[in-house]
Amino acid sequence: MQNKLKIAIQKSGRLSENSLKLLKECGIDIDNGLNKLKTEASNFPIEVFFLRDDDIPQYVEDGVADIGVVGENVLLEKNKNLKLVDKLGFGKCRLSLAIPKEQNYKSIKDLNGKRIATTYSTILSKYLKSQKVKAEIHEISGSVEIAPSIGLADAICDLVSSGSTLFTNGLKEVEVILKSEAVLVANKKLGKEQQTILDKLLFRMNAVRKAKNTKYILLNAPNNKLEAICKILPGMKSPTILPLANKGWSSVHSVVEENQFWDIIEKLKAEGAQGILVVPIEKMIL
Ligand code: PRP
Numbered sequence: 002m003q004n005k006l007k008i009a010i011q012k013s014g015r016l017s018e019n020s021l022k023l024l025k026e027c028g029i030d031i032d033n034g035l036n037k038l039k040t041e042a043s044n045f046p047i048e049v050f051f052l053r054d055d056d057i058p059q060y061v062e063d064g065v066a067d068i069g070v071v072g073e074n075v076l077l078e079k080n081k082n083l084k085l086v087d088k089l090g091f092g093k094c095r096l097s098l099a100i101p102k103e104q105n106y107k108s109i110k111d112l113n114g115k116r117i118a119t120t121y122s123t124i125l126s127k128y129l130k131s132q133k134v135k136a137e138i139h140e141i142s143g144s145v146e147i148a149p150s151i152g153l154a155d156a157i158c159d160l161v162s163s164g165s166t167l168f169t170n171g172l173k174e175v176e177v178i179l180k181s182e183a184v185l186v187a188n189k190k191l192g193k194e195q196q197t198i199l200d201k202l203l204f205r206m207n208a209v210r211k212a213k214n215t216k217y218i219l220l221n222a223p224n225n226k227l228e229a230i231c232k233i234l235p236g237m238k239s240p241t242i243l244p245l246a247n248k249g250w251s252s253v254h255s256v257v258e259e260n261q262f263w264d265i266i267e268k269l270k271a272e273g274a275q276g277i278l279v280v281p282i283e284k285m286i287l
């Protein structure tokens with residue numbers, strides 16, 4: 002059997018959908034039949050394990066999986082010996098302290114002597130120490146947000162993304178401990194073949210990411226303005242210029258980065274560009 006790269010992703014939760022999407026955008030076909038523990042791609046040497054996110058760092062450290070997608074928060078909490086390969090730009094959230102919304106809060110000192118429920122006891126205890134606060138940490142494995150209402154704790158320390166979990170449980174965020182996003186981690190001693198497959202995967206991921214941040218732009222310009230317009234447009238090498246049937250006019254094609262986009266459009270218009278079209282790019286290989 003051909004060697005495969007084993008990737009661990011979250012079975013169900015905030016990162017599941019985007020982790021699968023990431024593979025799909027890299028052209029990897031996976032049938033994500035529900036309730037499956039593992040599956041293989043039909044067109045890429047990869048095997049996907051669906052696991053609890055909290056368990057992923059351990060599995061990757063042990064080499065059961067070669068790589069994994071987890072939140073930085075889980076990575077920090079578990080403190081395993083792993084290689085951080087890449088930040089993935091999705092699953093953005095923060096680890097925060099929250100208390101019942103009707104309670105007054107002035108500073109972190111208000112938590113002295115209080116009970117705080119969390120699944121992130123390592124990060125929380127470090128944080129409390131750094132703030133010189135002495136509180137009782139109740140480590141629980143899930144549904145942390147209900148702890149105050151059932152009288153198990155006075156406060157919680159949990160992930161906040163949209164804030165709807167806090168809101169529906171009558172809690173308010175009072176301190177942000179850290180910000181997190183999804184990252185790709187790898188076992189520190191990957192086999193040669195696994196490393197080769199990982200490099201291929203990373204190459205594809207980069208092409209997808211680059212394309213997401215870039216737009217393809219087409220516009221018409223009078224020939225006497227071409228020089229000024231080309232100066233505004235960076236392009237991969239330089240803009241493409243094609244003559245229009247209409248004499249004295251040309252069509253200019255180029256790529257622009259998303260973050261400079263509006264700035265460039267304004268300048269182009271000021272130089273006399275017309276009929277500006279902007280289209281998404283699917284993949285971009287430099
Ligand atoms: C986190 C957290 C909350 C929710 C917050 O769970 O425990 O339940 O996300 O998101 P919101 O602010 O958008 O409501 P996660 O998906 O990480 O699952 P897990 O705790 O089971 O790992």
Ligand code: ZN
Pocket residue numbers: 053054055
């Ligand atoms: Zn979790």
